[in-house]
Amino acid sequence: MAMDDSFVVPGIEKWVDEVLLDGPGTQVCLRLPEVIDRAKLRRLVQERQIELAQSGLRAGGAAALRLPPSLAFVTHLLAVWRSGGQAILLDHRLTDYEVRRAIERLVPQVVVAPAGPVVAGLRTFVDVEASIASYSGHPASTAHAVVQLSSGSTGPSKVIGRTAEDLVEEVKRYTQIDGVPVENERLILLPSMVHVLGLVGGLLYGLHAGVELVPPARLTGDAILQAIAAEPTPATVLGVPFHIGLLASVQQSRSLPQFKRMTTGGELVPKAVSDAFEQKYGVPLGNMYGMTEVGVIGTDLYGQHRPAIRPAPGIEVRTVDGELQIARKESPYLGLSDPARWSDGWLRTRDAGVVDPETGLVSIKGRLDSQVSVGGLKVDLTEVEYTLGTLRGVEAAVVVYDGSITAYLQLKERRETVRLEAELSQRLASYKRPRTLHVLDQLPRTTTGKLVRDLTVLRKAVS
Structure with a gap:
């Protein structure tokens, strides 16, 4: 089949060499x-590029990477881009059925997967040998440099593409955010690089x-602190609220002068948790808000505006009927654009929020579907979750509506339910309070550490 050069990913090879691997x-x-220094990384990427070419990857083609966070993932990803190809990122924890559906839809020329079983345990980074399988795929149907699947779904409306230009813009956006690590500092990386926070922000x-x-060697609190203490240079921890726990x-008994700050993505960290963290470690706990479709949208890396954030440089935010929308020239979704998610240059986040007209600060009010009616009165389930998080001993909370307001709690210390209900009665009106705790x-939690809100899963966890 003749190559359609219009779909060769433009400039990505040059970007890899001159921006990512240069130095x-x-x-x-x-x-x-x-x-792994830059010289070794460049050599490994060149070796992977030769192997991919031998297996059938061509400029303008697509390679699916079904690899856990590993050196193999890093080198194959950069090798795909250096080849002028499109990288389709598949979380290695997806089922074979989910992967098969994604491959049937996206038809890559090659699929890179572990050569054997992945025994990761509590590891954030694993050592795997990669195996490359050739497929009868065709050149990439779009000019996106990376394709990701949102929320583990393989449905068409959840297949998200980002161009090389878009990735470059986001990386530059990070360089303009006050509080991110700088040259010769360290980033203790906890999120998976298959997903946007670990991929671009890490x-x-x-x-x-x-x-x-x-x-870190393992996904434990001790291992994270050991990684911070291992070198004298300043260290920032990048993670999600789960990692704060x-x-x-x-x-802790050691002194950690290297510990500079921790930054989390994902759901909002309850004030009681953030206060306890900052008191324990004496460093700022920053917050970051973003989406797979856009990357980083806003930050508060010094914890000065909690729970509000400031839009990242170059990001335009507005609210329409209480919903946050982000300016984006093109739809990020592969296939037909979904007008319910993107139209006329605006991406609907499906998050409720408010933009302060004077300061420009954005307050995230939770998902739009978190608004319910109880006896004709509107209740924001996000507010209920946040209030539960302020109670002593509550580590995390999920509040749902299944005919009545129901709360699911994870505690960090033993407490009687009746006492939690008594404290909550002093902070929330009766119609807002959960009928059941x-x-x-x-x-x-999901594979990326986000709290699960699916009623079936929550009920099963209780049973």
Whole structure:
């Protein structure tokens, strides 16, 4: 089949060489704990590029990467781009059925997967050998540099593409945000690089800015602190609210002058949790808000405006009927544009929010579907969740509506339900309070650490 050059990813090869891989050969990129400097990373990427070409990947083609966070993932991703190809990122935790559906829809020329079983345990970064399988795929049907699947779905409306230009703009956006790590500092990387926070906020920004990326040996509080203490240079921890719980569980006795700050993406961190974290470690707990479709949208890296955030440089935000919308020239969705999600240059976030007309600060009020009616009175379930999070001993909370308001709690200390209900009665009007409180040892979470709000899953966790 003749190649349609109009779909060759424009400029991505040059970007990889001149922005991501350029720099002194001795500069450290990754500590795994094996030290990977730029010279070694360039050599490994070139080797992977040759292997991909031998397996059938061509400029303008697509390669699906079904790899866990690993050196294999990093080198194959950069090799695909250096080849002028499109990288389709598949979380290695997806089922074979989900992966098969994605491959049938996106028809890559090659699929890169682990050569054997992945025994990750509590690891954030694993050591795997990759196997490349050739497929009878065709050139990429779009000029997107990366394709990701939102929320583990393989449905058409959830297949998201981002161009090389879009990725470059986001990396540059990070460089203009006050409080991000800078050259010769370290980033303790906890989120998966298959997803946008770890991919752009971690890997791509780190390579561009000369920041050392340090995945801890294990996903435990002790291992995270050991990673911070391992080198004398300043360290920022990048994670999600789930990781705060790991650090909170550590009986810290060491001094950590290297610890600069922690930044979290995902759901809003309850004030009681953020206050406890800052008191324990003496560093700012920053917040970051974003979407797979856009990347970083706003930040509050010094914890000055909590729970509000400031839009990132170059991001235009507005509200329409209480919904946050983000300016974006083109639809990020592959296939037919969904007017319910993007139209006329605006992406609907489906998050409720308010933009302060004087300061420009954005307050996220939760999902639009978190607004329910109880006896004719409007209740924001996000407000109920937030208030529960202010109660002593509450580590995390999920509030849903299934005929009545129901709360699912995870506690960090033993407390009687009746006492929690009594404290809540002093903070919320009666019509806002949950009819039922379920206390779980561990709230269900997605593969990316977000709290699960699906009623079926929550009920099963209780049973």
